[in-house]
Amino acid sequence: MSLIQVQNLCKTYENEGVKTPALCKANFFVEKGEFLAIMGPSGSGKSTLMQVLGLLDRPTEGKYFFDGRDTVEFDDDTLANFRNKKIGFVFQSFNLLPRTSVFENVELPLLYDATPDGKNKNKVLQALKSVGMEHREKYLSNQLSGGEKQRVAIARALVNDPEIIFADEPTGNLDSKSGLQVMKILQDLNNKGRTIILVTHETYTAEHAKRIIYMKDGEIVADDPVKNRRIADGESELLK
Numbered sequence: 001m002s003l004i005q006v007q008n009l010c011k012t013y014e015n016e017g018v019k020t021p022a023l024c025k026a027n028f029f030v031e032k033g034e035f036l037a038i039m040g041p042s043g044s045g046k047s048t049l050m051q052v053l054g055l056l057d058r059p060t061e062g063k064y065f066f067d068g069r070d071t072v073e074f075d076d077d078t079l080a081n082f083r084n085k086k087i088g089f090v091f092q093s094f095n096l097l098p099r100t101s102v103f104e105n106v107e108l109p110l111l112y113d114a115t116p117d118g119k120n121k122n123k124v125l126q127a128l129k130s131v132g133m134e135h136r137e138k139y140l141s142n143q144l145s146g147g148e149k150q151r152v153a154i155a156r157a158l159v160n161d162p163e164i165i166f167a168d169e170p171t172g173n174l175d176s177k178s179g180l181q182v183m184k185i186l187q188d189l190n191n192k193g194r195t196i197i198l199v200t201h202e203t204y205t206a207e208h209a210k211r212i213i214y215m216k217d218g219e220i221v222a223d224d225p226v227k228n229r230r231i232a233d234g235e236s237e238l239l240k
Helices: 045-052 074-086 100-112 119-130 146-158 176-191
Strands: 003-014 020-028 035-039 061-066 087-091 164-168 194-200 209-216 218-226
Touching: 003 045, 020 218, 035 045, 035 176, 045 146, 045 164, 045 194, 074 087, 087 146, 100 119, 119 146, 119 176, 146 164, 146 176, 164 176, 176 194
Parallel strands: 035 194, 035 209, 087 164, 164 194
Antiparallel strands: 003 020, 003 061, 209 218
């Protein structure tokens, strides 16, 4: 069974009687353990698609099945529970609390759960270790570099052991070296079986995925595997 399956998915926004279609007739599936990139120019609908897939917004038409369940039938409480338990988010702007410790930022999703406090520490430290940030647990997030902030954001996305991670332009605010380090972390997570959906406009970033969906004017215009990706000149050195 596919982790994600969408059928004729559409999203139309309405403002003062004016309807603007942002997503039209999307049809595709994502298997568990896939690394999928969604590409397209500004206004192509890729962020709208991610918001619907991440259960941050509801479709106007069509079907969206997550792990075999029809999400159209979910009430708000079920949507919130799915977002917290089964989905991790990584955003371009990091979305960390600025005067709060790295540990507390990563722990935040657990506070919405019934996880005993004694288990929180182990979960947070394990998530930080997975991104190489355990030595920064007591730092405030505003004491970190951009690359470190994004690694903490990935740890926060991992702390509830979600089935899928959505990464929306995760390298957009980073320099080349930090961006490649973040992509290597996402690639390593995928190699260990984690499902990743990446939204990006950068070809070199998308090519870390195994499959790319291309969007234009709200529609999917291509869905292709990434074939025989080679490390770009200088990338090996940047990753050291």
